[in-house]
Amino acid sequence: MNVVMFYLLSGIILTFSLLSVTTRKILRAAVYLLFVLVATSGLYFLLNYEFMAAVQLTLYAGGIVVLIIFSILLTSHISHKFKHPALMNLLAGSGVAVVGAATALYAIFTHPFSDAVQPDVPVDMTAIGTQLLSTDKNGYVLPFELISILLLASMIAAIVIAKKGKQQEQ
Amino acid sequence: MVQGIPIYHFLVVSTLMFFIGVCGFIIRRNLITMLMAVELILNSVNINFVVFNRYLYPDQLQGHFFSLFIVGIAAAEAAVAIALVINIYRRINNIEVENVNEMKF
Numbered sequence: 001m002n003v004v005m006f007y008l009l010s011g012i013i014l015t016f017s018l019l020s021v022t023t024r025k026i027l028r029a030a031v032y033l034l035f036v037l038v039a040t041s042g043l044y045f046l047l048n049y050e051f052m053a054a055v056q057l058t059l060y061a062g063g064i065v066v067l068i069i070f071s072i073l074l075t076s077h078i079s080h081k082f083k084h085p086a087l088m089n090l091l092a093g094s095g096v097a098v099v100g101a102a103t104a105l106y107a108i109f110t111h112p113f114s115d116a117v118q119p120d121v122p123v124d125m126t127a128i129g130t131q132l133l134s135t136d137k138n139g140y141v142l143p144f145e146l147i148s149i150l151l152l153a154s155m156i157a158a159i160v161i162a163k164k165g166k167q168q169e170q
Numbered sequence: 171m172v173q174g175i176p177i178y179h180f181l182v183v184s185t186l187m188f189f190i191g192v193c194g195f196i197i198r199r200n201l202i203t204m205l206m207a208v209e210l211i212l213n214s215v216n217i218n219f220v221v222f223n224r225y226l227y228p229d230q231l232q233g234h235f236f237s238l239f240i241v242g243i244a245a246a247e248a249a250v251a252i253a254l255v256i257n258i259y260r261r262i263n264n265i266e267v268e269n270v271n272e273m274k275f
Contacts, residue, residue, distance in 0.1 A: 002172055014183065020206060021191070030206065033206050033209065037209075047224045055238060060209075060241060074259070075259045075264075076200075076202075076265070085197040096189075097189040097190065113225070116228050121231065131235070150246055155246075158253040161254055
């Protein structure tokens with residue numbers, strides 16, 4: 001069951017990510033990206049990280065894709081089709097991708113991964129919340145505070161950048 | 171770990187997804203589709219973190235937390251990038267990369 005689900009989800013991920021970078025209609029690219037992100041959250045469910053999967057669904061599939069779709073609707077016509085990419089770009093892009101993927105896959109398959117010897121820790125909400133806000137060993141309160149400052153800064157920056165200037169209002 | 175699926179298969183999926191994202195970043199000429207390619211790249215890195223955490227070091231949660239933080243950073247990055255795209259669209263009326271060279275001169 002798990003094995004079938006894994007290959008189904010990987011097939012969905014690879015097919016739709018390829019379609020998402022090659023389709024010539026921009027709104028379709030956003031919808032294919034949504035399928036990729038939902039299938040990725042399926043992989044997290046398969047690995048028993050339920051909280052991570054929920055975050056992936058709400059933040060990525062719910063938040064970022066909606067933001068992207070809104071900005072597509074604001075900035076381009078639905079019926080607009082892209083031109084085919086220039087041959088030079090196409091060759092450069094696929095060349096970089098093929099060479100990079102071959103190198104990375106060679107490195108992965110020649111590296112012997114040793115299986116884990118320690119027992120699994122339970123990944124429930126209590127463990128996640130305690131570790132996220134603890135200052136002890138394995139505590140993550142410093143990156144937590146950093147990311148809250150980063151989110152505040154980027155929120156203010158997004159408002160300031162997207163706001164109309166004084167000259168444009170007149 | 172998941173019974174019956176070796177770690178290599180997960181890594182193959184995330185590697186291919188990463189390089190599809192890189193390829194899309196190079197061949198696309200539109201700012202929003204380039205942003206989508208970056209999201210693909212970040213997502214594949216997340217899969218790698220979570221899989222290494224589950225298969226190699228299941229006694230701790232480091233990969234889990236790092237992918238949580240990466241999701242947060244991706245959200246912040248998307249918000250700022252889309253604000254920039256809307257501002258550029260207001261100034262030059264399209265968002266193709268070739269036309270965004272006003273600040274050069």
